[in-house]
Amino acid sequence: MDPLSPSEQALHAARALVLADLVAGDVAEADVVSLVEESVVHRRWWVEQWPEGAEFLAGLVAQDVQDALLERYGRWPLCPVCGSGDPHALDVEPELGPDPHWVCPKAGVKVAALGSLGAPGGAAPPA
Numbered sequence: 475m476d477p478l479s480p481s482e483q484a485l486h487a488a489r490a491l492v493l494a495d496l497v498a499g500d501v502a503e504a505d506v507v508s509l510v511e512e513s514v515v516h517r518r519w520w521v522e523q524w525p526e527g528a529e530f531l532a533g534l535v536a537q538d539v540q541d542a543l544l545e546r547y548g549r550w551p552l553c554p555v556c557g558s559g560d561p562h563a564l565d566v567e568p569e570l571g572p573d574p575h576w577v578c579p580k581a582g583v584k585v586a587a588l589g590s591l592g593a594p595g596g597a598a599p600p601a
């Protein structure tokens with residue numbers, strides 16, 4: 475078997491990170507996971523056109539899934555930092571860059587690295 479190409483490795487990593495955050499938010503149902511797969515298929519085509527973009531894949535897949543969830547389910551992931559006011563979703567920053575993080579656009583704070591919403595020391599809301 476051939477080793478995975480760097481862009482394919484990046485796609486696998488992106489899928490794993492986004493799935494980890496979906497699990498942390500208790501939204502990793504079968505149809506939600508299929509949204510991640512749709513994004514991965516689309517981004518596989520995208521990175522073939524632009525291999526230099528491989529390190530941006532995780533942030534892009536996260537944003538694709540956010541957009542798809544917003545249409546079908548609602549905001550994700552909800553901000554765990556702000557205790558009051560309207561519930562709001564976290565944003566991915568940078569939108570197009572390496573090392574993506576979830577940030578709260580209201581408080582302007584980094585909440586967690588992508589894939590770490592449910593990690594010990596992360597900022598997952600109490601169950």
Ligand SMILES: [Zn+2]
Pocket residue numbers: 553554555556562578579580581
């Ligand atoms: Zn917030």
